[in-house]
Amino acid sequence: MDLLTILTFIALVLIILKIYNKLTVGWDRSYTCLIGKTAVVTGANTGIGFYTALDFAKRGARVILACRNKEKAENARKIIIKITGNPNVVVKNYDAASFASVRAFAKDFNETEGRLDILVNNAGIGADRMRKKSEDGYNFVMQVNYYSSFLLTHLLIDKLKASAPSRVVNVSSVMHRIADLDPDNLDRYPKERSFPTYINYANSKLGNIVFTIELARRLDGTGVTTNALHPGAILTDIFNGMRGWQAILFKFFATLYFKxxxxGAQTSIYLAVSPEVQNISGQYFSDCAERSLSREITQHNFVKKIWEKTEEIVHLTPQEKLN
Ligand SMILES: NC(=O)c1ccc[n+]([C@@H]2O[C@H](COP(=O)([O-])OP(=O)(O)OC[C@H]3O[C@@H](n4cnc5c(N)ncnc54)[C@H](OP(=O)(O)O)[C@@H]3O)[C@@H](O)[C@H]2O)c1
Known part of the structure; x- marks a missing residue:
């Protein structure tokens, strides 16, 4: 084979891969109207969360952008209002790295908002920023990506129940499949050398799924449903922390092949609004289709232990616990 044939072959494979990527995107095709409904999207100022909030605003919802950076959030709010013509878009301070902030957000929401139809737990950080603890003394990535969604959902559950049928959507990741989550050492110290950063991220994303499974069980019959999802490999700011030559190589391929x-927002939107999933709860989706979960992570003892450990970590009062 001469060089030209090899290069043509490589180019063909890359083009086929690109076409495959585009053809396999799942799109939410529902016409659900959200006028009179209220939605909260955490981490809505950019990336997947921004497009999720934008879609809800297009459908006429009152949309709360729950964000930690006021300036970025205000900017997102202005863009959403400009595109959709829906002025009912509000910014509220929410820092998932602080339980005090999560509680303050929920208190303000419960006191000032009449209803909650959709909660999308989307805020998250990548693997690279893990080697420190939060102000509450916990594994930073676990707190931002998992513990705070757990706490926020508990604190807003009465509004969700009162607005039923309502939905909780938890943005997880396919990375959960390589997690190594030990219920007896849930908040594993992030500085252990034998504990790679990507496993820590994967653990936080498995936390989202385990939470979804048990939450669905505990909410059975209330009219509140919940599902988890993998959004796909999406080119967003979440990879900005990467450094060195790996980052350059990664950015090159990500620009070509990531969605x-x-x-990336489609499966979150689908789970939040599509009539197709109105009676489905406790499941895991990607590309707007249900996917299977491994037997080990759905075992009741495993799920229950993680749930109870998380209740302790976020300091739920007996009244706040879900039975
Ligand atoms: N991109 C992917 O390929 C991919 C794959 C699987 C799963 N996911 C998941 O998708 C979700 C959205 O990520 P993305 O890719 O859209 O990333 P992104 O563009 O970086 O967006 C993440 C959002 O979370 C917010 N956030 C981060 N830390 C926060 C904190 N302490 N408190 C409140 N908000 C915080 C960010 O706010 P700032 O702008 O202030 O940082 C931002 O709005 C995450 O849960 C992520 O794990 C992404």
Whole structure:
């Protein structure tokens, strides 16, 4: 084979891969109207969360952008209002790295908002920023990506129940499949050398799924449903912390092959609004289709232990616990 044939072959494979990527994106095709409904999206100022909030605003919802950076959030709010013409978009301070902030957000929401139809637990950080603890003394990535969604959902559950049928959507990741989550050492110290950063991220994303499974069980019959999802490999700011030559190589391939944030938002939107999933709860989706979960992570003892350990970590009062 001469060089030209090899290069043509490589180019063909890359083009086929690109076409495959585009053809396999799942799109939410529902016409659900959200006028009169209220939605909260955490981490809505950019990436997947931004396009999720934008979609809800297009459908006429009152949308709360729950964000930690006021300036970025205000900017996102202005863009959403400009695109959709829906002025009912509000910014509220929410820092998932602080339980005090999560509690303050929920208190303000419960006191000032009449209803809650959709909660999308989307805020998250990547693997690279893990080697420190939060102000509450916990594994930073676990707190931002998992513990705070757990706490926030508990604190807003009465509004969700009162607005039923309502939905909780938890943005997880396919990375959960390589997690190594020990219920007896849930908040594993992030500085252990034998504990790679990507496993820590994977653990936080498995936390989202385990939470979804048990939450669905505990909410059975209330009219509140919950599902988890993998958005796909999406080119967003979440990879900005990467450094060195790996980052350059990664950015090159990601620019070519990763999906856009709009494509990444589709499964979150689908789970929040589509009539197709109105009676489905406790499941895991990607590309707007249900996917199977491994038997080990759905075992009741495993799920129950993690749930109870998380209740302790976020300091739920007896009244706040879900039975
Ligand atoms: N991109 C992917 O390929 C991919 C794959 C699987 C799963 N996911 C999941 O998708 C979700 C959205 O990520 P993305 O890719 O859209 O990333 P992104 O563009 O970086 O967006 C993440 C959002 O979370 C917010 N956030 C981070 N830390 C926060 C904190 N302490 N308190 C409140 N908000 C915080 C960010 O706010 P700032 O702008 O202020 O940082 C931002 O709005 C995450 O849960 C992520 O794990 C992404």
């Amino acid at each position: 856009t944030p709009l494509e």
